[in-house]
Amino acid sequence: DAGVIQSPRHEVTEMGQEVTLRCKPISGHNSLFWYRQTMMRGLELLIYFNNNVPIDDSGMPEDRFSAKMPNASFSTLKIQPSEPRDSAVYFCASSPFGVGNEQFFGPGTRLTVL
Amino acid sequence: GESVGLHLPTLSVQEGDNSIINCAYSNSASDYFIWYKQESGKGPQFIIDIRSNMDKRQGQRVTVLLNKTVKHLSLQIAATQPGDSAVYFCAENGGGGNKLTFGTGTQLKVEL
Numbered sequence: 001d002a003g004v005i006q007s008p009r010h011e012v013t014e015m016g017q018e019v020t021l022r023c024k025p026i027s028g029h030n031s032l033f034w035y036r037q038t039m040m041r042g043l044e045l046l047i048y049f050n051n052n053v054p055i056d057d058s059g060m061p062e063d064r065f066s067a068k069m070p071n072a073s074f075s076t077l078k079i080q081p082s083e084p085r086d087s088a089v090y091f092c093a094s095s096p097f098g099v100g101n102e103q104f105f106g107p108g109t110r111l112t113v114l
Numbered sequence: 115g116e117s118v119g120l121h122l123p124t125l126s127v128q129e130g131d132n133s134i135i136n137c138a139y140s141n142s143a144s145d146y147f148i149w150y151k152q153e154s155g156k157g158p159q160f161i162i163d164i165r166s167n168m169d170k171r172q173g174q175r176v177t178v179l180l181n182k183t184v185k186h187l188s189l190q191i192a193a194t195q196p197g198d199s200a201v202y203f204c205a206e207n208g209g210g211g212n213k214l215t216f217g218t219g220t221q222l223k224v225e226l
Contacts, residue, residue: 004157031212043158043203043216056213091157101212102148105157 002026004106006092012112018080021109024073025094033093033103034067034077043091049075050097082113122201124221133191135220137204142185144206148214149178149189153200161189161202191222199224 005024033048047057069075093103145166150158205214
């Protein structure tokens with residue numbers, strides 16, 4: 001079982017560039033979550049999807065951030081334009097839909113914006 | 115100005131001792147709780163969960179206790195090992211859906 005797959009694992013970019021983070025959830029899981037983790041703010045939920053539909057995007061910091069889930073096996077988180085304060089580790093997690101199901105986390109993408 | 119990071123509470127224990135990590139949750143409507151372990155450079159990993167109709171649940175070397183009266187959750191690790199060194203997060207579901215809200219975490223350090 002491959003678990004949640006994220007790519008790239010590390011990304012270094014310059015301020016103003018577009019960044020796209022990718023996630024493949026565990027097969028059969030129909031809920032997908034994007035989190036951001038920083039020393040300043042801890043682990044924050046950005047957005048989550050049920051059955052490919054965005055349910056709650058209240059954690060998305062600003063319009064520069066967008067997320068899509070075109071099908072059950074793929075999601076992207078895009079930052080355009082990126083800023084140094086976006087530097088963080090971004091995690092994707094998936095779970096079977098339903099109340100009280102554990103979320104399985106990917107290894108994360110460490111983003112550095114110079 | 116100088117940025118200040120989150121101050122993680124730290125628990126230091128001797129190898130072989132039992133560890134107790136505490137968490138105060140915020141939403142009285144929460145009915146599902148999880149403990150996660152995060153090692154350096156990795157994503158959070160599920161340890162154990164508990165639903166609100168229980169006050170105790172045991173796993174392998176771990177026990178979770180839930181006190182709904184005071185909104186308190188604890189994780190007990192028996193015979194703590196060096197591999198248990200990590201940051202531990204509690205999470206609650208807020209009473210509906212599958213969205214989780216995470217606590218700030220506790221750093222567990224196991225001393226040899």
